[in-house]
Amino acid sequence: xxxxxTPQVPLVSYDDALSSLxxxxxxxxxVEIKPLLETLSRILAQxxxxxxxxPPADNSAMDGYAINTDDIATIGITKLxxxxxxxxxxxxxxxxxxxxxxxxxxxxxPPGANAVxxxxxxxxxxxxxEFEVRPTNQQNIRPAGNDIKVNDNILDQGSLLRPxxxxxxxxxxxxxxxxxxxxxxxxxxxxxxxxEPGQALAPGKIYDSNRYTLHGLLQKLGCEIVDLGLVGDTxxxxxxxxxxxxxxxxxxxxxxxVSVGEEDHVRIAIEQLGDLHLWRLAIKPGKPxxxxxxxxxxxxxxxxxxxxxxxxxxxxxxxxxKTLQGRxxxxxxxxxxxxxxxxxxxxxxxxxxxxxxxQDDSLGLVARIYPNQDSGVLTxxxxxxxxxxxxxxxxxxxxxxxxxxxxSEFLD
Numbered sequence: 568x569x570x571x572x573t574p575q576v577p578l579v580s581y582d583d584a585l586s587s588l589x590x591x592x593x594x595x596x597x598v599e600i601k602p603l604l605e606t607l608s609r610i611l612a613q614x615x616x617x618x619x620x621x622p623p624a625d626n627s628a629m630d631g632y633a634i635n636t637d638d639i640a641t642i643g644i645t646k647l648x649x650x651x652x653x654x655x656x657x658x659x660x661x662x663x664x665x666x667x668x669x670x671x672x673x674x675x676x677p678p679g680a681n682a683v684x685x686x687x688x689x690x691x692x693x694x695x696x697e698f699e700v701r702p703t704n705q706q707n708i709r710p711a712g713n714d715i716k717v718n719d720n721i722l723d724q725g726s727l728l729r730p731x732x733x734x735x736x737x738x739x740x741x742x743x744x745x746x747x748x749x750x751x752x753x754x755x756x757x758x759x760x761x762x763e764p765g766q767a768l769a770p771g772k773i774y775d776s777n778r779y780t781l782h783g784l785l786q787k788l789g790c791e792i793v794d795l796g797l798v799g800d801t802x803x804x805x806x807x808x809x810x811x812x813x814x815x816x817x818x819x820x821x822x823x824x825v826s827v828g829e830e831d832h833v834r835i836a837i838e839q840l841g842d843l844h845l846w847r848l849a850i851k852p853g854k855p856x857x858x859x860x861x862x863x864x865x866x867x868x869x870x871x872x873x874x875x876x877x878x879x880x881x882x883x884x885x886x887x888x889k890t891l892q893g894r895x896x897x898x899x900x901x902x903x904x905x906x907x908x909x910x911x912x913x914x915x916x917x918x919x920x921x922x923x924x925x926q927d928d929s930l931g932l933v934a935r936i937y938p939n940q941d942s943g944v945l946t947x948x949x950x951x952x953x954x955x956x957x958x959x960x961x962x963x964x965x966x967x968x969x970x971x972x973x974x975s976e977f978l979d
Contacts, residue, residue: 572958578849581882581917585898587844588858588883592865594893595817598749603736606728608789609746610892615722617739620712625676626655628707632696633659633668633680637706646697653677667696676708715739725895727789727979747893752785753816754778755795755808756870757823758832763797776945777822777876784880787978788888805832809840813864817891820884823871833857833868841866849959851916852942853879871940875883878919878954881977899977901956901970907933912962917959921951922971934971 579587598612627633633653639645650666653659659677662668667684668677676683682702689698715721721735722728728744736744761775764767775797785792793815798808812819821833834857837843841861846868848856852875857868867887869879889896907927910920920936928932935954937947953973963969 578847578854578916581848581850584850584856585883585886588867588887589890591844591858591860592818592887592890594818595747595750595891596893598745599748600743601746602743603733603741605967606746607730607733609726609728609744609749610789610894611722611724611726611732612745612747612893614720614724615736615739615741615744617715617717617719617721619739620717621715621738622673622709622711622713624711626709627670627672627674627676627683628709629683629685630671631683631685631707633662633670633676633683634702635662635664635680636682636702638665639701640709644697644699646692646695648695651677669771681705681708723895725893727894745971749789749791750818750888750891751791751793752888753793753795753812754781754785754811754820755798755819755821757798757800757805757821759800761797776873777871780873780877780945780948781820781822781880782886784877784978785888787894790888797939800832802832802836805836806840809836809861809866813861813866815871816864818887819861819864819866820880821867822869822876827905837861837866837868850878850882850914851914851918853882853918856883858883859875859966870942873945874921874942874948877945877948881954881974882919899972901972903968904971905930906955906963906967906969908936908963910936910957911967913960913962914957915959918957919972920957921947921952922955923950923952924971933965934969 613785618767634647640645640767647665647667649651650663651660652669653674654671655673657674659668659675662677670683681704684698685707686703688700689696721739722732756778758948760772762772764774782792793812795808795812800802834843834846837857837859842857843857843859846857848853848854852872853870855870856879859866867884869876886896903926907930920940922934922936924932925935936955937950939947953971956970956972957963
């Protein structure tokens, strides 16, 4: 085993580490047919084409009167008798010459009509209407297929099904959709200092916040969670938990135990049970990160500090999960914004500062950073709405342009 703490072993860059991680995982191929109401936040397994037009027929864009423009007087007032009434869901009769049809929003345009006059533009007299406006052919009519045409591709394979996608599928008559099976993510946590919330804190103990952060992040990404809980801080206990997790999950994620201390057993366990590919990264926070495979199941060991857990999950675990899910994944898109802070001390590692966008009286919309960027300050992750990415060796002065990465880029 190489001694990774020697200066001969360089840190791995963010881009190289991410590329390495993604090259080691492949998308699930297991497909389920689920009722439409059970597909929210699932990943679509095949593209969907419409078999119908939406709307299926020309319909009225407003409440008013359907007419034939050939019946409009060339000058002065046009007077037409009202020959029928058509509500949404009705099927009108062919419009008689010299008449109008009372029509409501969404109702189908009757044969023989080619325009709709809005009701505010007419005067009703007994069973007739009078008007001076001269609507043009197809005015206020939504044509058949105005939204969707037969054979249109309406949903793409690999897309996340949002509420509006469910409505779109329903609009073409679908009762169910093919979705990829949920990714099962096994998690466990090491550290004899950890206790569960609700228990009394003995000297030297801390509450296990990482478990709850991970649960929330995994739920947001639509994963099925296999939680093995706290594991004893020994090599044998860690190895046993790893083997159990790899048998039950598609991906295993842990927190802590990936550094070089005598009680950091995760890295050693991976090396003894499977393959370890990388574990020291040129990023801040989150330098120690382990990745490997055990029994063909990918494994990611995150650092133990709460902020490092959050940051490395967003930067590495999220892309891995999206790839496993079969999603149309792409690297998070940075937004150029104005810095509303100074960052005068360059670092050899790429830094991801917890930040959010705020309005500044002189600079306009700016990125602010949380005052304390220590990797143990979990408050910064709740206060922030994204990362400001600082390149290796770079400094920042207020007013400079910086790259802002919204958290939504990683979790949507």
